[in-house]
Amino acid sequence: MSFGEAVSTVLTQKYATFSGRARRSEYWFFYLFSILVTGVLNVLMAVTGAKAISYLAILFGLALLIPSLAVGVRRLHDTGRSGWWLLIGLIPIIGAIILIVFLAGDSQPGPNAYGPPVKDVVGSPATA
Template structure:
């Protein structure tokens, strides 16, 4: 939950780098909350809660995605590759699963090195 809240608090932070753990923990908690809200929506026959939630986390999701790509040495604009059906999502998953660049890159210092 700590990683999720860190991303939510830094919702406009498109600068810098995000570790794999930060990105994937946010994605996990985001998915769990989305599933729970979708189930609640289905029980009551509405689509309001999940829709409002996903709109609320759209900007933080884009920000952490861009920072994750920065950590692998890529521009945040690579998020647009998801617009290519199926192949784009697969490529983005591969990019986000890759390890950080070990040294400082043009987006900032390695957050892994700062954690030790």
């Protein structure tokens, strides 16, 4: 899945979809998108000092809250874990490290309790 496909999928097709599975590329490209846009907004805010840009950054963060949680839950589902594992990230340092390891792990092969594997879907780059 490419950068544009990942962002488009998360923001348009699966905005608040907490069921199913998400590939690593979908999760990490969406995460990269949110980091890049936040970085650009922070630089603009620092350079211009415009209060409107800070409001825009807050709105952007709020707009991405639900899809970020949804794609994180779907990514954990892809590794065979419950979405509740996202809460381990609230534990300082150790929780964040464990969560990154879970999110960066390979997909669970074959169907699991959360659905069929997304890597084996006909027409996906994995089977093409």
